[in-house]
Amino acid sequence: MTFDRTLHHFPLDPASRQVRLVLGEKRLPFREMPERYWERRPELTALNPSGLTPVLVESEAGRNLVICESRAILEHLEETAPEPGLLGRDPAERAETRRLLQWFDRKFDYEVNALLLHEKMEKRLLGLGAPDLANLRAGREALRSHMAYIDKLLQERDWLGGRRLSLADFAAAANLSVIDYFGDVPWNDFTGVKTWYMRIKSRPCFRPLLTDRWPGLAPAAHYDDLDF
Amino acid sequence: MTFDRTLHHFPLDPASRQVRLVLGEKRLPFREMPERYWERRPELTALNPSGLTPVLVESEAGRNLVICESRAILEHLEETAPEPGLLGRDPAERAETRRLLQWFDRKFDYEVNALLLHEKMEKRLLGLGAPDLANLRAGREALRSHMAYIDKLLQERDWLGGRRLSLADFAAAANLSVIDYFGDVPWNDFTGVKTWYMRIKSRPCFRPLLTDRWPGLAPAAHYDDLDF
Numbered sequence: 200m201t202f203d204r205t206l207h208h209f210p211l212d213p214a215s216r217q218v219r220l221v222l223g224e225k226r227l228p229f230r231e232m233p234e235r236y237w238e239r240r241p242e243l244t245a246l247n248p249s250g251l252t253p254v255l256v257e258s259e260a261g262r263n264l265v266i267c268e269s270r271a272i273l274e275h276l277e278e279t280a281p282e283p284g285l286l287g288r289d290p291a292e293r294a295e296t297r298r299l300l301q302w303f304d305r306k307f308d309y310e311v312n313a314l315l316l317h318e319k320m321e322k323r324l325l326g327l328g329a330p331d332l333a334n335l336r337a338g339r340e341a342l343r344s345h346m347a348y349i350d351k352l353l354q355e356r357d358w359l360g361g362r363r364l365s366l367a368d369f370a371a372a373a374n375l376s377v378i379d380y381f382g383d384v385p386w387n388d389f390t391g392v393k394t395w396y397m398r399i400k401s402r403p404c405f406r407p408l409l410t411d412r413w414p415g416l417a418p419a420a421h422y423d424d425l426d427f
Numbered sequence: 428m429t430f431d432r433t434l435h436h437f438p439l440d441p442a443s444r445q446v447r448l449v450l451g452e453k454r455l456p457f458r459e460m461p462e463r464y465w466e467r468r469p470e471l472t473a474l475n476p477s478g479l480t481p482v483l484v485e486s487e488a489g490r491n492l493v494i495c496e497s498r499a500i501l502e503h504l505e506e507t508a509p510e511p512g513l514l515g516r517d518p519a520e521r522a523e524t525r526r527l528l529q530w531f532d533r534k535f536d537y538e539v540n541a542l543l544l545h546e547k548m549e550k551r552l553l554g555l556g557a558p559d560l561a562n563l564r565a566g567r568e569a570l571r572s573h574m575a576y577i578d579k580l581l582q583e584r585d586w587l588g589g590r591r592l593s594l595a596d597f598a599a600a601a602n603l604s605v606i607d608y609f610g611d612v613p614w615n616d617f618t619g620v621k622t623w624y625m626r627i628k629s630r631p632c633f634r635p636l637l638t639d640r641w642p643g644l645a646p647a648a649h650y651d652d653l654d655f
Contacts, residue, residue: 227526247526249534250575264519270498289502291492297499298475305533306477326579348476 204229204254209236210411211320211380213306213312214269215253221273221366223279223404229255237325243350250312258323258394269334273366285366296360299367303374319381323416327384339383346389353391356393372399382419386427401425432457434480435471437464438546438639439608442497442532444479444601446607449501449594451632453508457483465553488569488597499526513594527595531602537572540602542566547609551644567611576616581619600627604636610647614655621655629653 206222206274208215222229234246239250247254255272257264268276277286285413287293288409315338318330349371352359360367378384386393399405410424420427433527434450434457437553450457462471466476475482478497481574483500485492492542494500505514537538543566546558577599603624614621627633637651649655 248440264522266518266522267526268529270529271522274502274525275522278521279518288568290507293506294492294494294499294503300497301496301498302477365523 202228202257202259202362204268205232205256205258206230207232207234207252207256208244209234209252211413211416212236212252212409213308213316213374213377214251216408217269217366217406218253218255218272220369220373220404221285222406224285224369224402225276225283227276228279238319270304273300284417285364285369287360287363287365292361292363292365293380294366296365299360300370303367303370307374311338311345311378312343315342315378315381315383318385319383320377320416339385342378342383343385345387346392348383349395350389350391353395356368359395368395368399372405374397376400380411380416380418380422382422397425397427430487431468433460433484433486434458435460435462435474435480435484436468437462437480439605439641439644441536441544441602441605442462442479444604444636445594445598446481446483446500448601448632448633449504449513450514451635452509452597452630453504455504455508463552465549475484478487498532501528506592507546512594513597515591515593518590520591520593524595525595527588527597531595531598535602538569539566539573540604541566543570543609543611547611548605548644569611570611571605571613571616574613574620576615577623578619581623589593589622596623598623600633604628605631608644608646608650610650619631625653625655626649 205221205226206215206218208219208231210216210233224375234240234252236243236252243254244250246256249267251268253269253272253350255266256277257266266275268330275283275284285296287296314334316336318334320329322330349359356362358364358368359371375384386396400409412418431452434443434446436447436459438444438461438616449642462468462480464471464478464480471480471482472478474484474493477495481497481500483494483503485494502514505512513524515524542562546562549631550556551556555577577587584590586592586596587599603612614624628637640646
């Protein structure tokens with residue numbers, strides 16, 4: 200009986216990166232199918248009606264299980280491949296991990312990605328012209344307040360969600376890593392966050408992300424440097 | 428040993444309504460603490476740094492467990508109060524339920540609520556002036572395409588997520604119910620959706636939502652009518 204996984208993802212999509220990191224951390228092998236989500240490939244829309252990445256397809260004996268959207272995939276992996284556990288051991292840890300997943304998927308995405316990544320990445324991918332400088336500025340300012348919040352959490356905790364590495368760390372790192380590709384993370388003003396990020400960045404699960412390159416979008420010089 | 432639950436919520440917040448419906452469906456009693464989230468009450472921000480509703484506080488023997496954000500609360504309730512199960516029995520059902528949770532929390536929220544509810548509700552609550560008619564029109568148009576999608580799902584299934592009532596139904600109903608408060612759901616153009624909504628609306632868990640009223644915001648005449 201053969202079993203395999205295929206992940207439909209866009210390499211610079213923070214939600215896709217969360218899933219790649221977690222698959223790596225759990226040592227679950229998978230095939231990659233990079234998607235240019237903005238082209239709305241019919242085969243992708245057939246898998247996920249929202250047309251968005253990530254989509255994980257698990258195949259066993261000719262039957263496909265299709266799991267769409269990052270939260271659904273992360274919860275599925277916790278349920279079906281529980282080692283190492285990344286959600287938390289008790290209700291309080293799990294609540295905190297999930298609170299932070301929501302924080303990055305929604306608040307960070309609205310306040311930072313929708314400005315900074317839209318202007319620096321999406322506009323280039325979709326051919327929408329030059330970045331709007333006011334939006335870039337607002338996105339960078341919002342990023343600083345999120346960095347301050349992460350820094351505050353890390354002053355009280357070993358990892359973002361508490362005493363143990365969790366999905367919250369991978370959600371935060373996935374989001375920051377895309378912004379870091381474009382060189383926009385003010386690491387030196389937030390050394391606590393930088394130290395935490397270096398710990399995540401040096402994990403084996405992170406390596407594939409460091410080799411991501413997208414035509415026409417060059418990464419910042421330090422992007423794949425583990426000692427940046 | 429006393430155990431009690433308090434839900435901090437805003438009565439017309441779709442995310443809060445998801446949780447109220449599920450607490451009701453699972454017959455879990457709770458105290459209500461209505462929040463005017465836009466005032467950013469310090470006690471609420473102390474519980475949830477995002478300042479958003481819903482927040483569920485479970486107290487036992489003087490110890491509080493604070494669970495923030497709707498997805499975290501719904502997953503917590505499935506884990507700690509599993510009857511009746513609303514997530515699905517196997518990985519495929521659970522993946523489909525969670526895909527649809529994401530659909531309503533993100534796609535519906537971006538495309539419909541951010542326009543329609545923002546113009547009709549938030550602007551009044553926050554004193555931001557008259558609704559923008561172009562935004563209202565765009566929100567109503569997006570709502571029609573979501574209604575068409577729900578209709579399509581219901582042509583193939585008994586409930587939104589599949590053969591069983593699930594969190595997906597409560598997510599959809601919670602969102603539509605707030606828009607219905609303002610009289611903006613085109614029920615008569617989507618009779619399959621209307622029939623499904625009547626089934627949900629007549630459940631005991633729905634009753635508290637039908638008595639919600641907010642000062643200065645009158646509901647549509649049919650809002651609390653079970654046979655609308």
